[in-house]
Amino acid sequence: MLFIVLFALLFILLLLLHPREAIQSSLRGISIWWDVLFPSLLPFFIISEALLGFGIVHFIGTLLDPVMRPLFRVPGVGGFVVAMGYASGYPVGAKLTSQLREQKLITRAEGERLVSFTTSSDPIFLIGAVSVGFFGHAGIALTLAAAHYGSGLLLGLFMRFHDSKAPATPISAKNRSPEGSLWSMLQQAFQAMHTARIQDGRPLGTLLRDAVQSSLKLMVVVGGLVVFFSFFMEMLTVTNIMNSWNAALSSLLSWLQLSPTLAEAFTGGLFEVTIGSKAAGTATTAGLHMQAVAAAWVLSWAGLSVHAQIASILNQTDLRYQPFLLARFLHSLLAAVLAYALFPWLAPKGEHLPTFLHLSSSSLLDSGWRHFGLFASSSLIILASILLLLLLLSFIIRMFRQ
Numbered sequence: 001m002l003f004i005v006l007f008a009l010l011f012i013l014l015l016l017l018h019p020r021e022a023i024q025s026s027l028r029g030i031s032i033w034w035d036v037l038f039p040s041l042l043p044f045f046i047i048s049e050a051l052l053g054f055g056i057v058h059f060i061g062t063l064l065d066p067v068m069r070p071l072f073r074v075p076g077v078g079g080f081v082v083a084m085g086y087a088s089g090y091p092v093g094a095k096l097t098s099q100l101r102e103q104k105l106i107t108r109a110e111g112e113r114l115v116s117f118t119t120s121s122d123p124i125f126l127i128g129a130v131s132v133g134f135f136g137h138a139g140i141a142l143t144l145a146a147a148h149y150g151s152g153l154l155l156g157l158f159m160r161f162h163d164s165k166a167p168a169t170p171i172s173a174k175n176r177s178p179e180g181s182l183w184s185m186l187q188q189a190f191q192a193m194h195t196a197r198i199q200d201g202r203p204l205g206t207l208l209r210d211a212v213q214s215s216l217k218l219m220v221v222v223g224g225l226v227v228f229f230s231f232f233m234e235m236l237t238v239t240n241i242m243n244s245w246n247a248a249l250s251s252l253l254s255w256l257q258l259s260p261t262l263a264e265a266f267t268g269g270l271f272e273v274t275i276g277s278k279a280a281g282t283a284t285t286a287g288l289h290m291q292a293v294a295a296a297w298v299l300s301w302a303g304l305s306v307h308a309q310i311a312s313i314l315n316q317t318d319l320r321y322q323p324f325l326l327a328r329f330l331h332s333l334l335a336a337v338l339a340y341a342l343f344p345w346l347a348p349k350g351e352h353l354p355t356f357l358h359l360s361s362s363s364l365l366d367s368g369w370r371h372f373g374l375f376a377s378s379s380l381i382i383l384a385s386i387l388l389l390l391l392l393l394s395f396i397i398r399m400f401r402q
Contacts, residue, residue, distance in 0.1 A: 014235045021234050029230030032274070033223040040122065042219055044088040044379070048096050049211030051080075052103070055196030060387065061105075062189035065171070067394040072117070073160040074110045075169045079390045081118050082156075086149060087383035089122030090302055094310045094324075095218060101317045109166035111319045116327030117156035119310060121148060121273065121299045124378055129274075130295060134281030140292050143339055143346045147296040151334035155327060162323055185398065222309050229305040233271050242267065259286030262294045269298030272305045289343050296339035301332035 015022045051057050061077030068079045077100055085093025097115040100106045106114065121130075126148065131141035202210065236242040246267050250260035261283040269276020276298035280291050307328065311321045 011232075011235070014239070018235065018238050021238050022231055025230045025234035026227050029227035030223070032230070033219075033226045037222060037226065038219060040124075040379075041088065041092065041222070042215055044084060044092050045095060045215035045218060046208075046211045048084060048092070048099070049214055050207060052099055053197075053200050053202060053207040053211070055193035055200070057100075058105075058196040059189045059193035062192045063185065064390050064394050066397045067390055069168075069171070070397070071160070072113060072156045073168065074114050075106055076394075077105050078110070078114045078118075079387070079394075081114055083383050083386035083390065085118030086120055086152070086386055087122065087379045089125060090119050090306045091222070091309045091313060093118030093120070094313045098313050098317045098319065101319060105169070107166060107169055108318050108320075109163035110169060111317070112323040113156070113159045113162050115310070115314070115319065116159045116162070116324055117152050117331070119302060119306070119324070119328070120152050121302075122379065123382055126299060130277045130281070130299070134278045135288075135291065135295070136281070137288065139347045139349075140288065140295075140343075142349055143292050143343045144296055144299065146342050146346055147292075147335045147339035148299050151296075151300060151331055151338050154334055155331050158330065159323075159327060218313070221312055225305060225308045225312065229272055229303075229308070233268075233275070259283065259290060261285050262290060265291075265294040265298060269294075269301060269303060272303045273298060276303065288347070289340070292343050292347075293336050293339045296335040297332045300335035301328055 048057075057077055057080050060080045061075060063076065064079030065076030068074050068076050068082075072078065081093055081096045081100070084096055094115050097106070097111050097118065100114075101108070101111045123145065126144055127138075127141040131144060132138050200207070233242070236245075246263045249263040249267055253260045253263055262280070265276050265280035265283055267276075268279045277295055280294040280298060283291055283294065286294070307321075307325070310324060314321055314324065
């Protein structure tokens, strides 16, 4: 408690000593929240709330149970979280996981497994802003995507051993039976959706109102944390703490036979994804190969700003932050290793990405509302593609079980 009081007093003192920098950094944080996060996250928060109320998540969960339980040791509803988390980026996966936990659809151990590997960057930011905008090199997008999302799925396989003695969510008798036909599986999915809708019981208007209210409350929390970390990093800069940190990290990187110019990427990425990714893109003397490794680490670590957002969401349930922190550490290391290994092979193949993704970083980061249609349509296409792939895997597994 004393530490928190001293920390608050220190920040009040810095605010009084550097009022201009404090205001400018806060305005930057508000701009990022309003122009980028608000249009890209709010629709998915509202949609996810509505889909849970309508029972559609339960419908999808029943169909995905045969693939999610053996691979990741989470119920089928976790497949919806995987699709939404990978399509729309952090912190959507954590929000959905906390909702599932509140409704007792998953256990605490399953929730901690699920949130650990569904916290990821959205593809539009990874490709459009980071690869094309910050790096100016579309060919790196495939490497970053493969390293980031591939290591996330590997992490999911590792985290299936987390809290291995904890009880699992019960499997329905029909899902456990290998003799059930595809038609019976669909019937069970529709029955699960119908039951969930009846149990929810809210009229359509009330459900949508609650979804909007809940989503707006979360967006305000996210915005406050973005502004705080923008101010926090500015105070570290004006007090020269950041410069000293960069100098120490540069010396360590030199000792490891790595380019010291990557220090700013790792330091910035420790706190905030956008700053770290941009610094990785400008560290040209390190070479594109090592720049890609640094960017993969930054995207997968996610920054303490995102960590704070996730922690605020998890605190609404009994899900613990510590497993998530360990997962971020492992994800960042796995992504860096994969980026280093895959770059020579994937970088030349990434030059032929669809032209609609070739947006400048300023276009994405400064005018998100102007590209709202692109954000929504692209994310929905990715969401549908992931769900269809998981459904296909589920049906294949069910066929082999028969």
